[in-house]
Amino acid sequence: MNKVLVIGYGNTLRGDDAAGVHAAELLAKRHPEIVCVYLHQLVPELAEQIAEFNLVFFIDAQKDITQPNARLVAPIVEADQPRTHFISPETLLSLSQQLYQHIPIKTYVIGIPASQFEFSEELSAQTDIAMHECVAMVEKYLML
DSSP states (O other): OOOEEEEEESOTTBGGGGHHHHHHHHHHHHOTTSEEEEESSOOTTHHHHHTTOSEEEEEEEETTOSSOEEEEOOOOOOTTOOSSSOOOHHHHHHHHHHHHSOOOSEEEEEEEEOOOOSSBSSOOHHHHHHHHHHHHHHHHHHHO
16 A cells, blocks of 8 residues: 655634545544644644655635635746745745655645635634545545
């Protein structure tokens, strides 16, 4: 079986922004054999951990989509990319390649539709449904 890493990220105090964290937590409960990480935001320190896995999922709430989606990503070098306050999955893959000479065979960004970002510890009903759909999507990829 592939070594699988799930990275769920978002602000757990901003309503739907926590959808990625909730999805990763649910996957951890259902699949104890995979490694799940929950973060407020992506950080450069993840590059080392990413380099140890064959399959990686980044799961995040996205406000500009209407249905759950998945896209394959690859390492890129982003010009003038700050490495402290914002970092993309693609940049993390680049760091893994540069620093550890390894990247996962496949890396997916899983988007969860989100619309409510007010102070709250609850997901909206629509985003909760979409979060469960995204978990099912990841589980489908785990079977491949």
